């Protein structure tokens with residue numbers, strides 16, 4: 001956060017006095033959650049940054065507002081084709097910027113809707129929600145959730161298919177720029193393969209890695225180390241750290257885990273499996289590829305969701 005913003009977050013944050021919030025996480029990717037059934041809380045970018053500030057606010061990698069889809073323009077557009085998507089995940093990064101999608105956020109969002117009594121979702125039941133990245137179907141198993149994240153795409157398809165790499169990434173702690181592959185999961189990702197876990201541990205992510213060429217709206221950068229052997233009992237395994245756009249290094253990134261599995265599977269070739277386990281600093285998430293409608297391959301993300309606290313802003 002820059003100095004100007006830091007000076008203003010105090011007062012900006014105070015105007016939200018009385019607002020009820022929860023704090024939750026999915027494999028350590030943590031969020032401030034606000035229920036807004038009446039669509040009355042338009043939280044500014046500055047206020048999001050204040051709430052997500054780890055020293056002066058509640059602290060979080062992002063803020064999620066639960067609002068009925070009919071009460072915001074993006075939601076109304078979605079309801080025209082998916083009338084079941086009653087609740088909309090209004091997601092912001094910790095710096096207040098918008099992102100199209102947040103995979104861990106979707107699971108925590110649905111868990112929060114349940115905890116607030118806003119939905120009734122029995123074990124094994126499915127719910128369709130609205131997001132800026134389109135409608136997503138979420139299936140609950142206990143306090144674990146599996147989300148159909150929709151189809152993935154290469155961001156630079158020509159390069160990706162011809163060379164399997166489309167960009168170079170430079171990061172503090174890595175001696176030379178590394179080849180990488182850019183994948184859209186609704187939001188942009190650039191995946192860099194490293195050879196060793198020691199190299200992954202030595203990569204410093206206090207400052208943002210540079211990506212050349214960078215996708216049009218910036219990118220999240222995943223550093224991944226494939227397991228050795230890559231596949232065990234039909235499931236592929238990879239270890240990942242991530243630098244998120246609009247946040248910094250986080251403990252986990254659901255869409256990043258999906259993008260990492262897409263890239264590793266692409267690099268591994270025809271024998272690569274459709275089921276993956278992605279190990280992140282905050283835990284493990286599952287990624288599966290399956291045939292979706294209209295001939296598109298879809299990606300399923302699964303993992304836990306936890307609410308750790310609920311309170312009221314003073």
Ligand SMILES: N[C@@H](CCC[C@H](N)C(=O)O)C(=O)O
Pocket residue numbers: 029062093098099100101102103104105187188220244245246247250252253254255256
């Ligand atoms: N942590 C999220 C991704 C959040 C958005 C990202 N920082 C972006 O700007 O695209 C996830 O779990 O997917």
